[in-house]
Amino acid sequence: MKFLSLFAAAAASAAVIETRADTGPMASIPVGRGTAASPRLTNQMPIDGGLRKTTTHGPWTLSPGAMITKFANIQEKPCSDCYVTALMPNLLYEDGSEANVDTGAWLHHLVTMATPGPGMFWAAGNERPILRLNSQWKFGLDFSPLTMFGVMVELMSANPKPMTVKLELTWEYIPKAAAQGYKAAYVHWNDIGEPAPRTGQYEFKALPWVVDQPGKMLYAIGHMHDGGVSSDLFINGKLACSSAMLYNQRPHYRVCSSGANDLAAPNNSPMEWHISDPGLCTDFGDVKRGDMMAYTARYDSGKYGYMTSMNNVKERLMGNMRVYMGPDAGGPTLPSGGSMLADGLTMEKAQDVSEAPCVPGPKGGMPAAGGMGGMGGMGGAPASGSAPAAGSTPAAGSSPAAGGMAGMGGMPASGGMPASGGMPASGGMPASGSTPAAGSSPAAGGMTGMGGMNMGGS
Ligand SMILES: [Cu+2]
DSSP, X not given: OOSOOOSOOTTTOOOEEOOOOSOOTTTXXXXXXXXXXXXXXXXXXXXXXXXXXXXXXXXXXXXXXXXXXXXXXXXXXXXXXXXXXXXXXXXXXXXXOBOOGGGTEEEEEEXXXXXXXXXXXXXXXXXXXXXXXXXXXXXXXXXXXXXXXXXXXXXXXXXXXXEEEEEEEEXXXXXXXXXXXXXXXXXXXXXXXXXXXOSSEEEEEOOOEEOOSOEEEEEEEEXXXXXXXXXXXXXXXXXXXXXXXXXXXXXXXXXXXXXXXXXXXXXXXXXXXXXXXXXXXXXXXXEOTTOEEEEEEEEEXXXXXXXXXXXXXXXXXXXXXXXXXXXXXXXXXXXXXXXXXXXXXXXXXXXXXXXXXXXXXXXXXXXXXXXXXXXXXXOSOOOTXXXXXXXXXXXTTOOHHHHHHHHHTTSOSTTOOOTTTSSOTTSSSOTTOOOOOTXXXXXXXXXXXXXXXXXXXX
């Protein structure tokens, strides 16, 4: 229960560890192809007359060192009969200030669901990433008047004192009456499950997926745990997006090392290394029915530290990449086709953290006196040819729907989702009825996990 999977398909992906030599972490990938973070939504101008709304969920109180999972069922949704075009999560204290690593507050995981509609359409770790679906083409997540919206959160405290936090979601949406030409986007999850951390440079692969309808790849980001280097997406064997894991790029992530035993600060680094942003890929190509989508999650323990609990125990790893796709065709957002850059948005560049001071964290780290010092050599040997760390057996043949419905059994009866509706069998696919490849849908693991969750209020 300590580490409950909200993301999925752990059982469904027998991750395979292999080395790969075809490309480095950021080799010749242009801007918009995973090297830079998205601007925070609050730093973006709305696109196509999109409206903004903030919803809050919680609050929840955590005792020192606690890890809690909460399901907030039937939450206020941002809009009805609309397309959701952008989203940003954040974790706040009751006074509205940001609750983050520097004060021992982790938004360990977040999963959002909308049904009937896009299903399990969004997730985040403590990197609190941005979703943006209409930077170039007219797509959004379809929220109908019947759509019910729910949130699962997994929160972790590394704070020596009790703390009370709430989730804030900032949305951008377009009412359907004003959304001429818009169509529903869908998401496909690529997932390696939750392998144990290893030493050195190593990688995990998800089971490939065969694209079942043509469309545009609108948006993709990877979710990994600290230690991650990049989430790489391949279409027919060719690298389409390498979502770099970007560390310590925002203030609340720069925590000073608590000493030589701080697993989050390897090689005597004066600062812990925490993922603050995933590099995003936006409007990065078309897919055809029958294309093979594959995913590799790359880790390097010699370069970055690991996510740890309050008592300095390593958390398990994750690697998933959500690829948001727009079925043909949908017109361009901007008359010229446009782009995020053309619309006044700029990708946020990685900052040089070598000059930025760290702040003492809840574990009592000391502020760094000087620069970062050398990162040292790569620790350990590549895990070439090693057996999968997780050793999980693929749930081949098991239907995502089965897991999804089983999971619903754990939901509150009163005010729950309707039995007939439940979570979409397709687990994040659109209501149009297409079915993801067996074994690679998040629905199985994610929804199964819900069955064992501690639900209800705080
Ligand atoms: Cu995770």
